[in-house]
Amino acid sequence: MKKNYELLIQRVKQRSNPNAIDESVLLEKSFSAELKGLYDKKVLVYIKRAMQGVEPVYTSNTLVAGDKVKTQLKNLYPKLDYKYQGSVPSNTHIRGYSDIDLVQIGGGFYAHDDRSNFITEYQKPNLSQDQKIRLCEVINGAPYLGNSNEDLKKIRLNAEEVLTKAYKEVNILKAKSIEVNLTNPKRMVDVVTASWYKSVEAVLSANDYENGIQIYNKEKNHRLNADFPFLKIHLINKKDSDVNGRLKKMIRFLKTLKADSDIEIDFSSFDISSVCYNIEKIKYYDKSYDALVHVLHEELDRIAIDSVYRDTIQSIDKSEHIFRDKPEKIAQLKLLLDELKIIREDLFKDSLVKRFLS
Structure with missing residues (x-):
């Protein structure tokens, strides 16, 4: 059905530009010109808008909201680490008024992979001296003498007290986060309390972004x-840099299809990102935005019908399989595929008309 x-x-315009700012001011000239060039080809306009990122003015305000909350927390605990996670820092969000996740991370202790894994790695040849030193710091590290869960509980409860004093709308009832609703700018900030987790790979590379976290559950x-x-x-x-965006x-396109569906599709942003990330770069690195619809259709269709291939698909960090032993998730992917099929069919019809008239 068309x-x-x-x-x-x-709907896309309202999400990406909720304040209805004049698009001649808001949009980049090149993008605005491309939209005008599509004239009455509404399916192409929808696809292009759905793939476009949220305008920087809205994302910057989301980060302003996060930074305001961060400042309150840093005044309380200046030695904690504060990081953003989720779709806003990766620029895969589709709403102008996006929520943002702020993680406050206790630095006094950390968990890590099994110590034997570090010992095994240390015994391998060709390690640099710095790598050996970092591995030894974990291997020979003294156990933490405090109570890590109680320490995180204290951090969480103190954060609740500070934030409820600073802001009118704060929900402290959630087990894994504190929900802070700001009015200026109007955004919701989810504050997560966590501790660091070090994998062997993270210690070897010394890349901060490879360190994991363990979120504290208050309940x-x-x-x-x-x-x-x-x-x-x-x-x-x-990977996005490798394929020019x-x-x-x-x-963003699959997230938009899910948001615009008349039925509820229980397929998370995490799942969508993992499925898209799994697609080989060679299949789409040079494709136009409308051709990406066909790439996605081919991928989702293969996942739906090929159980062997489906079971190989992992999360972006390779920590879990997306579909293996999860039949309910396969059903939800098929609902998303149904939405994609309609768009693809309308796109194909539009292309036929274009060829006929040219």
Whole structure:
């Protein structure tokens, strides 16, 4: 069934430009000219807008909101590490009024891969002296004598007190984060409390972005399994740079299809990003924005019908398989594929008309 592209275009514009700023001022001239050149080809306008990033004026205000909350927390705990995670720092968000995740990370202790893994790595040849020193720091490190969960609990509770005094709308009931709603700029900041996690790879490379975190759960008073959000951001940025921005275009496009669907599709941003990241660069590094629709259709269709291939697909940081033993997730991907098929069919019809008239 052909979609109402006038309505869909308005939805995209409202998300990416919620203040309805004059687009002649807001948009880059090149992008604005490309949109005008499409005339009445509404499906192409929708695709192009859906792939476009949120205008910098909105993203900058989101970061301003995050920095305001960060300042409050740094006054309380100046020695903690503060990092942003999620779709805003990777520029794969699709809403002007995007939420942002701020992680406050306790630096007094850290967890790490099994010590035997570090010993095994240390015994390998061709390591630099600096690598050996860093490995030894973990191998010979003294156990933390404090109570790590209680330390994180204190950090979390103190953050709740400070933020509830500083802001009117603060939700402290969530187990994994504090939700802070700012009015100037109007944004929501999710504050996560965590500790560092060091993998063998991160210690060898000494790249900060390879370090993981373990998020603190207030309800259960414990830390979750290690996650590597900063590595994901780095890998997305690196691959997107290699393909001249096309990876993020595909991620934003699928997120937009999900947001604009008349049915609820339970396929997360994490899943969408992982599926897009998995596509080989050679398949799309030189493709036009409309050709990327066909690339995505081919990929999602293969995932839907080829169980062997489907089970190989991993998250961006290789920490988990996206579909293996998760039949409910396959069903949700097929719903997203149905939305994509409609767009692709309308795009194909538009192309036929274009060829006929030319």
